[in-house]
Amino acid sequence: MSIQDIIEGKKQWRAHVARVKALPPDYRIVYKEMQKYLFKVGPNDLPDGPLLPGILDFFEEGVAEGKGVLELIxxxxxxxxxxxxxxSPARADVHRASIGAESGADER
Structure with a gap:
């Protein structure tokens, strides 16, 4: 990963955070709770993948339609x-697989 890739990634993340801050308070609270939950149990590609931007798009559409966040989710x-x-393979699945591989190597 080059420096330019890192810089571009940070720009994209800052733009994403700005979109989150523009959400109404109820949407913003739910989004942040979802983000915390997904960072714990979600897919491995969460920071760079399409899931968080997709949720944000979904929320922005809900706001535009005048719906409450709990009506959507x-x-x-x-x-x-x-x-x-x-x-999606989750972080816990990858961790379990690595533990299983390590214990299998010890048995030999």
Missing amino acids: GTDVAAFCDDLVKD
């Missing part, structure tokens, strides 16, 4: 997040 934020990442 329901009252169980974790269940909504789990449904979004159900087919």
